Structure formats: C-alpha cells, structure tokens
Amino acid sequence: MTMTYALEAKGLSVRYGGVTANDGVSMRIAPGEIRGLIGPNGAGKSTFIDALSGRRATAAGSVHLAGRDITALGVVERRLLGLSRSFQRTSIFPGMRIGAQMELAASKIPDADADEVMRELGLDRFADRHANEIGYGDQRRLDIALALVGRPSVLLLDEPMAGLSIEESMKLARHLRELARHWGVSVLLVEHDMEVVFGISDSITVLETGKLLAEGAPAEIRAHPKVREAYLGSAA
Amino acid sequence: MSATLTAPALDGAQVKRASRLPRLLSLTSVAVAVGLAVSMLVESNTVMSLLTQAVIYAVFALGLGFLLKQNGMVSFGHALFFGLSGYLVGVGASLTGSVGTVVVLTIAGIGFFAFALALVIVRVPGIAFGMLTLAIGQSFYVLVSKSRGVTGGADGMSIEFPPRVFGLEIGAFQDPASMFLISWLALVALVLALSLLLGTRFGPLTEAIRENEERVRFIGFRTLLPRAVVFAISAMVTAVGGALSALYTGFVSPESLHWSVSGTVLIMVVLGGSRTLWGPAVGAVVYYLFRDYVGEHTTHWMGIFGVSLIAVIVLWPAGIAGGVMHAVERIKRGSGRHA
Numbered sequence: 001m002t003m004t005y006a007l008e009a010k011g012l013s014v015r016y017g018g019v020t021a022n023d024g025v026s027m028r029i030a031p032g033e034i035r036g037l038i039g040p041n042g043a044g045k046s047t048f049i050d051a052l053s054g055r056r057a058t059a060a061g062s063v064h065l066a067g068r069d070i071t072a073l074g075v076v077e078r079r080l081l082g083l084s085r086s087f088q089r090t091s092i093f094p095g096m097r098i099g100a101q102m103e104l105a106a107s108k109i110p111d112a113d114a115d116e117v118m119r120e121l122g123l124d125r126f127a128d129r130h131a132n133e134i135g136y137g138d139q140r141r142l143d144i145a146l147a148l149v150g151r152p153s154v155l156l157l158d159e160p161m162a163g164l165s166i167e168e169s170m171k172l173a174r175h176l177r178e179l180a181r182h183w184g185v186s187v188l189l190v191e192h193d194m195e196v197v198f199g200i201s202d203s204i205t206v207l208e209t210g211k212l213l214a215e216g217a218p219a220e221i222r223a224h225p226k227v228r229e230a231y232l233g234s235a236a
Numbered sequence: 237m238s239a240t241l242t243a244p245a246l247d248g249a250q251v252k253r254a255s256r257l258p259r260l261l262s263l264t265s266v267a268v269a270v271g272l273a274v275s276m277l278v279e280s281n282t283v284m285s286l287l288t289q290a291v292i293y294a295v296f297a298l299g300l301g302f303l304l305k306q307n308g309m310v311s312f313g314h315a316l317f318f319g320l321s322g323y324l325v326g327v328g329a330s331l332t333g334s335v336g337t338v339v340v341l342t343i344a345g346i347g348f349f350a351f352a353l354a355l356v357i358v359r360v361p362g363i364a365f366g367m368l369t370l371a372i373g374q375s376f377y378v379l380v381s382k383s384r385g386v387t388g389g390a391d392g393m394s395i396e397f398p399p400r401v402f403g404l405e406i407g408a409f410q411d412p413a414s415m416f417l418i419s420w421l422a423l424v425a426l427v428l429a430l431s432l433l434l435g436t437r438f439g440p441l442t443e444a445i446r447e448n449e450e451r452v453r454f455i456g457f458r459t460l461l462p463r464a465v466v467f468a469i470s471a472m473v474t475a476v477g478g479a480l481s482a483l484y485t486g487f488v489s490p491e492s493l494h495w496s497v498s499g500t501v502l503i504m505v506v507l508g509g510s511r512t513l514w515g516p517a518v519g520a521v522v523y524y525l526f527r528d529y530v531g532e533h534t535t536h537w538m539g540i541f542g543v544s545l546i547a548v549i550v551l552w553p554a555g556i557a558g559g560v561m562h563a564v565e566r567i568k569r570g571s572g573r574h575a
C-alpha cells in the first residue's frame with residue numbers, strides 16, 4: 001500500500017556559496033500530522049523551510065505536495081496549491097490595516113475567510129488598526145494569520161512562539177492541534193521551546209549541521225543518545 | 237455545517253466600501269465647483285496663466301506621486317513621459333487634423349511604452365531604479381535635442397493646431413481663463429479615476445507590494461505585473477500633463493524632457509506629500525504660488541524655497557497633505573470624544 005503524504009522532501013540540499021545548509025534532507029509528513037523540527041542554531045531549519053516553500057533554490061532533491069512534484073514551481077504556485085508558511089523574522093505589512101491585509105490574503109483563495117482566522121487568532125479587535133500600531137506578540141500572530149488564511153493543507157511555521165508570552169504560546173499550540181485534528185492541516189513546526197515541541201508534535205525530526213540526525217516519536221527522540229549528546233544535553 | 241449558521245453580516249470593510257462612492261462623488265462636485273469659482277472670480281490674466289501652469293504641473297505631479305504612493309519608487313526621469321507626450325502630440329498634429337485622436341493615441345502609446353519599460357526596470361531596487369530612470373530620461377533628452385529633422389532640435393518645435401480640438405476652438409486651450417478650467421477638470425477627473433481604481437483590489441494589492449513585496453508572493457500574488465501597471469498608469473497621467481502643456485503653449489522644447497524638470501516635480505510631490513493622491517497636486521500649486529510670490533521680492537527665491545521645503549519636511553514628514561490629514565483626524569477624534 002502506498003500512502004500519499006501531505007508533504008514529502010526527497011534528499012533536499014541547499015548551498016549558500018561554500019556552506020551546505022541542507023545536506024540531502026528527506027522528510028515525509030502525513031495529513032493532519034504535527035511534525036516538530038529541532039536542532040541547534042544554524043542547523044538549517046529555516047533554510048529547510050525556505051527550500052520547501054520555494055523561497056530558496058535547491059541544489060539537489062525534490063519536494064512533493066500531496067504526491068505532486070512541486071520542485072519546479074515558484075512561491076506563488078506553491079501557496080495557491082496549499083503550501084503556506086510564516087517567518088522567523090516577522091513579515092507583515094506594517095503600514096496597512098490588519099483587516100485590509102487579511103482580506104487581501106483571502107481574496108486570492110476561493111472560500112477563504114479572513115474574519116474567521118482573525119477571530120481564531122484574537123486579531124479581530126485590531127481589524128481597523130495599522131499593523132505597526134499593535135504589540136510584538138500580536139504582530140507575530142498576524143504573520144501566522146496571513147499564512148493560515150484559506151486553510152492551507154500544509155503549514156510551515158518558523159519559530160512562531162518566539163516573542164509570545166507563555167499564555168499566548170499555549171493558546172497558539174492548542175490552536176495548531178485543533179487545525180491538525182479538525183481540518184487535517186499538516187504542520188511543520190520549528191520551535192526552540194522544547195516543552196512546546198515535545199508536547200504538541202506527533203513526531204520530531206532533528207537536524208544538525210544541515211543533516212538529518214534523528215527522527216521519531218517524541219519519547220524516542222527524548223531517549224535518543226545522539227540527540228541527547230548533540231542537542232538536548234547542551235540545551236538543558 | 238458551520239457555514240449555514242453564520243449569517244453573511246455586513247462587516248466593517250464592506251460598509252466602508254459602500255460609503256466610499258457617495259463621498260468621492262461629493263468631493264468631486266466640490267472640486268469642480270472650486271474650479272468654476274476660481275475661473276470666474278480671478279480676473280487677472282497673469283494670475284490665471286500662473287494657475288493654469290500650476291494645474292498642468294499638478295497633473296504631472298499626480299502621476300509621479302502615484303508611482304511613489306503605490307510602488308514606493310522614486311523616478312528621476314518622469315519628464316520623459318511629459319516631454320515625449322508633447323512631442324508626439326506636436327508631430328501627430330502636423331500629420332493629421334484630428335488632434336483629439338492624436339492625444340488619445342499618444343497617451344495610450346506612452347502607457348504601452350512605459351509598461352514594457354517597467355517590466356524590465358521595476359526589478360531594479362531602490363536608488364539604482366532612480367538612477368536608471370534618470371539615465372533613460374536623459375538619453376531621450378539628448379535624442380530629441382539632436383533629431384533636428386523631426387523635433388526642431390534644441391530650438392524646440394512650434395505646433396500648428398487645427399482650428400478645433402476635442403470639439404472646442406483651439407483658442408479655448410490657449411487662453412489661460414478657459415485652459416485653467418479644462419486642466420482643472422482633467423486633474424479632478426484623473427484623481428477620481430485613480431481613487432476608484434484604488435478602491436478595487438488593485439489598491440490594497442499594490443500597497444502591500446510597496447510595504448513588503450516578498451510577503452505578497454507568499455500570500456499568493458505575483459508582483460511584477462501590478463508594479464508594471466502602476467508605472468504605466470503613472471506615466472500615462474504624466475503624459476496627460478504633457479499633452480495639456482503642448483495644447484496650452486503650442487510649443488515643445490527638449491527642456492521639457494530634462495532631468496531638472498523631473499527633479500522639480502519630485503520636489504512638488506515631496507512638498508505636497510505622497511500618502512494621498514491629491515497631495516502632490518497641492519504641492520505643485522503651492523510651489524508655483526510660492527515661486528511667484530517670493531520671486532517678486534527677491535532673486536534668491538530658490539534658496540528661500542529650499543529652506544522652507546526643509547522646514548515642511550521636518551515639521552510634516554508626510555508633506556502638506558499629510559499635515560492636513562493629521563489635523564483632520566485629530567479634530568475628528570476630538571469631536572468624537574465629546575459627542
């Protein structure tokens with residue numbers, strides 16, 4: 001039996017000049033799965049998200065969305081096919097009203113509901129405010145909201161909790177669970193907060209210096225000797 | 237299931253959109269009335285010709301400001317579209333009697349030309365884009381100055397217009413009193429047309445591209461085409477100004493393509509403020525009135541103007557229009573609190 005993965009990366013490599021930031025990374029994410037992606041700073045997590053989302057050209061490998069090879073497609077096509085992402089460095093439209101930018105994001109995708117996403121992320125009360133007038137945590141959630149519009153099938157989140165309060169992080173974590181459970185959205189979650197990652201993920205992938213170090217259920221990863229040595233040990 | 241439960245309520249944005257059109261139309265009527273009043277009340281021919289020139293340059297500034305507002309890009313070569321429009325109208329008028337058609341074709345042609353050009357040059361970022369527009373503008377300046385046969389070269393070109401243009405006597409375009417009104421109506425119509433355009437998705441889309449082009453692609457929009465369209469529209473509006481100028485003076489010279497003209501109009505845009513459509517137009521009128529008033533009293537008007545410009549930029553970074561909008565908002569908020 002062959003299973004169709006929501007997202008599949010086969011041997012992805014990305015180079016910045018002489019630096020190999022991703023070195024033959026493969027990953028399969030099932031529909032509705034939350035996959036944690038961890039690794040020390042500079043391990044290549046953001047680069048991996050850039051490669052999957054089409055922001056960065058790959059030197060080798062391929063990307064498949066619901067079984068379809070999308071390696072040759074650009075950022076726009078990938079987004080319209082349901083592969084969406086947020087950014088580690090908040091990427092919003094500072095001088096625009098929040099309602100207006102959410103509506104714009106919704107206008108390209110059939111049946112997308114900007115108001116619903118704003119309500120879910122607690123942004124509805126800011127609809128008439130400019131994005132540069134709201135707090136940092138709210139801006140982070142706006143970044144995620146822009147990615148969530150239209151219920152993408154795969155959501156790539158690059159450290160979405162950074163800068164959020166513990167309470168906000170918990171709320172966002174619950175929300176991601178909900179998205180995965182009820183809407184079948186697959187989530188690739190890069191996150192520094194180990195408690196969040198281990199608490200929320202169905203499975204976890206560990207990267208180190210651009211290479212896949214380990215992959216498995218949270219309990220397996222916690223017990224993995226190489227992971228403990230390379231990463232968790234030093235972080236704890 | 238959940239879709240049947242939520243009634244399609246009118247949200248804030250929809251209400252805002254619905255109330256936009258009546259407001260736009262009433263503002264347009266006021267603007268038309270102001271133009272009529274000025275043309276009837278001002279008797280001095282000198283003042284009228286000053287105002288006519290100011291309004292023609294206000295059209296130019298509207299075009300240049302639109303590019304800055306919707307694209308965040310500064311062009312130092314927009315005089316190209318102004319001057320080229322004048323030359324095309326002039327050459328066209330020497331070939332055929334139907335100058336109305338010539339004007340329409342000229343503006344459409346400049347739109348296509350600018351669009352094709354933009355597909356290449358809007359990819360160039362920031363200051364380099366400005367330098368590129370400067371270089372392109374200057375090369376046309378040189379070309380026009382050197383092509384004596386067609387353009388009359390450095391001496392410029394006198395245009396022979398037929399007796400009637402757009403159903404009006406040519407005299408109507410060359411008498412300041414009536415030309416002021418014609419130019420004013422053109423300006424108001426263009427502001428209205430651009431406002432309506434920005435009320436569609438094109439408005440927020442281009443604004444978003446100006447704010448953060450990369451993120452726009454990540455919400456599913458291509459960005460090159462909208463940016464090129466903004467550039468083309470900007471050039472076409474500027475070309476309307478060039479055509480009005482040619483009709484008014486019956487003369488075009490290479491100087492109208494010179495980069496210093498682009499620079500002067502850019503000053504008008506900054507002075508008026510580019511966050512609103514009408515800001516640059518106000519900047520143009522203020523510029524002309526200021527130059528006339530101060531120029532009468534001193535020969536150092538450029539220096540005084542420069543200092544005043546710096547003062548405006550420091551006090552109101554968003555220009556005169558920005559300062560006015562800020563004041564209006566404060567008054568609104570203030571009265572809202574007391575109501």
Ligand SMILES: Nc1ncnc2c1ncn2[C@@H]1O[C@H](COP(=O)(O)OP(=O)(O)O)[C@@H](O)[C@H]1O
Pocket residue numbers: 016019021039040041042043044045046047048
């Ligand atoms: N734009 C870039 N140019 C050159 N090197 C880069 C660039 N972005 C990241 N890198 C390098 O690639 C490696 C992986 O970076 P990154 O993907 O940001 O890691 P992570 O997100 O896991 O912290 C690092 O060595 C980093 O210095």
Ligand SMILES: [Mg+2]
Pocket residue numbers: 045046047088
């Ligand atoms: Mg990173």
